[in-house]
Amino acid sequence: MQYKQIQKGVFLDRPGRFIAHVEVDGVVQVCHVKNTGRCQELLLPGATVYVDKAPAGAVRKTLFDLVAVEKGNLLINMDSQAPNRAAEEFLRAGGLFGPPRLVRPETKWGNSRFDFYLETSEDKIFVEVKGVTLEQNGLALFPDAPTQRGIKHLEELIACTAEGYKACALFVIQMKGVNAFAPNEETHPAFAATLRKARDAGVSLFAYDCCVTPASMVLNAPVPILL
Known part of the structure; x- marks a missing residue:
């Protein structure tokens, strides 16, 4: 299972169940969180995360999906799909x-x-x-x-x-x-x-x-x- 356009970012906050703010290349992006769980131990301010950029021409509200996060020496995929x-x-x-x-x-x-x-x-x-x-x-x-x-x-x-x-x-x-x-x-x-x-x-x-x-x-x- 592979993603096509992964970029590295810094997690900032999660104002809603499906939404997170992530800094990507110096710009704060509103990202779709592909996990409905709490993930409280994963999504900590400052955590290194990875986001998947939507294909060109896709009609959607957010440009990125948040799919993975670093927790210490672990890299955890958190995409529920x-x-x-x-x-x-x-x-x-x-x-x-x-x-x-x-x-x-x-x-x-x-x-x-x-x-x-x-x-x-x-x-x-x-x-x-x-x-x-x-x-x-x-x-x-x-x-x-x-x-x-x-x-x-x-x-x-x-x-x-x-x-x-x-x-x-x-x-x-x-x-x-x-x-x-x-x-x-x-x-x-x-x-x-x-x-x-x-x-x-x-x-x-x-x-x-x-x-x-x-x-x-x-x-x-x-x-x-x-x-």
Whole structure:
């Protein structure tokens, strides 16, 4: 997954959920924040960030998207659309389940909609992807804020397994350099409990870190999951 026109900047402030002020080449730009999470530990005044310039002729309110930030020695992609894009590349290349016969994004099942539906020579699989940007002392954590939607997705994956499908939750850690992944018990204990419930019901859980540059993000290697 790659961006085309990345520029370096300095984060100033975030006056709204989707808006940030970033200094780029000495000019303060109003940038679209491609992450609806709090990101309080990432978007600190003075932080080095990376923005993606909109294509020439694009009709939009902002010229740049804020997509990555430096946190100490970590470079963290914080684009909430990036995990699905990177995961699709990974799945199509045979990641997790081997070469697929079919990879279909945004697939409905009953009253649910999952990020991906895959078919291999042996299995029919639903995959839900979660991007992870929160890191504490080498541990990647999800979520960074309570997420009833996340719980709903896990419950729906459990329902899939009861109908004979394979189901998996893929946590895409949008950085390189963490030692493990865990549910954020302190922030949302109900999500952590549901994740353990999903594991016990046969939902496969995966956490992968990523090789991140200012202009790209690629799934790299599995990291241990601590439940």
